[in-house]
Amino acid sequence: MAAEARIIDGKAAAAALRAEIASEVSGIKAARGLVPGLHVVLVGEDPASRVYVASKEKQAVEVGMNSVAHRLPPETSEAELLAKVAQLNADDSVDGILVQLPLPAHIDADRIIDAIDPAKDVDGFHLSNVGKLAAGRAALVPCTPLGSMILLRQTLGSLAGLEAVVIGRSAIVGKPMAQLLLQADCTVTLAHSRTRDLPAVVRRADIVIAAVGRPRMVKGDWIKPGATVIDVGINRLPDGKLAGDVDFAEAVKVAGAITPVPGGVGPMTIACLLKNTLTAFHARRG
Numbered sequence: 269m270a271a272e273a274r275i276i277d278g279k280a281a282a283a284a285l286r287a288e289i290a291s292e293v294s295g296i297k298a299a300r301g302l303v304p305g306l307h308v309v310l311v312g313e314d315p316a317s318r319v320y321v322a323s324k325e326k327q328a329v330e331v332g333m334n335s336v337a338h339r340l341p342p343e344t345s346e347a348e349l350l351a352k353v354a355q356l357n358a359d360d361s362v363d364g365i366l367v368q369l370p371l372p373a374h375i376d377a378d379r380i381i382d383a384i385d386p387a388k389d390v391d392g393f394h395l396s397n398v399g400k401l402a403a404g405r406a407a408l409v410p411c412t413p414l415g416s417m418i419l420l421r422q423t424l425g426s427l428a429g430l431e432a433v434v435i436g437r438s439a440i441v442g443k444p445m446a447q448l449l450l451q452a453d454c455t456v457t458l459a460h461s462r463t464r465d466l467p468a469v470v471r472r473a474d475i476v477i478a479a480v481g482r483p484r485m486v487k488g489d490w491i492k493p494g495a496t497v498i499d500v501g502i503n504r505l506p507d508g509k510l511a512g513d514v515d516f517a518e519a520v521k522v523a524g525a526i527t528p529v530p531g532g533v534g535p536m537t538i539a540c541l542l543k544n545t546l547t548a549f550h551a552r553r554g
């Protein structure tokens with residue numbers, strides 16, 4: 269019987285990344301007197317969104333950035349939100365703009381994302397960044413896939429030639445993840461809810477990325493022995509506990525390495541938001 273999988277410590281990796289970012293921010297301050305600025309916009313009172321935004325705001329402060337959260341009332345109109353985005357686009361001290369999703373139903377999220385200056389789009393959601401990523405050009409890349417790639421490279425080194433199966437085709441995770449794995453020379457399968465015999469498809473994978481939002485859907489006997497498993501799911505169970513998209517207790521006995529939930533990909537997402545803010549700062553301000 270093989271030993272249990274190595275647990276990929278996303279919390280430690282995120283702390284190390286934030287320390288690097290903090291050191292770079294302090295270097296920029298000392299050399300140029302500039303402070304990278306991250307502006308997060310929240311409309312309404314969604315409790316989960318409030319927690320995420322507070323966490324983004326706090327972590328940006330901790331790495332020394334100019335961190336501003338704009339909390340707008342739930343009745344904010346689309347025109348008012350567009351005006352806020354235009355104001356942040358025009359402000360040279362603003363390097364990164366993130367509009368927290370979901371937005372209230374009376375606001376068209378696509379119209380808001382389209383209005384963000386692509387050079388400040390630290391979510392990587394603007395069509396310009398989506399297109400650049402697909403074309404293999406330098407782009408701002410969505411934070412969760414970016415964080416997952418960092419964990420994969422730290423775990424495996426080169427990914428060239430490996431079979432990667434991504435489960436879930438969302439615009440925020442699945443599709444950009446598949447693009448990044450392809451850029452890293454993996455052979456990529458993008459599986460989804462209509463995929464036939466998903467367990468058999470997943471069993472081919474050296475790398476499994478689970479991003480479906482269904483608790484413990486990926487079973488241990490779907491995993492090829494020794495495979496690396498990245499679990500993007502964060503699902504709240506009826507008892508209040510968190511579970512990933514992978515049945516961790518089963519998969520840990522088969523995989524070579526696996527991310528836990530919580531403490532895997534989650535902490536990397538906000539660290540990568542800060543990384544994207546620095547990338548945007550450098551691209552825009554030299």
Ligand code: GUN
Nearest residue numbers: 366367368369370391411
């Ligand atoms: N809501 C949940 N995840 C995200 C994210 O990555 N970006 C934004 N803007 N909103 C979200």
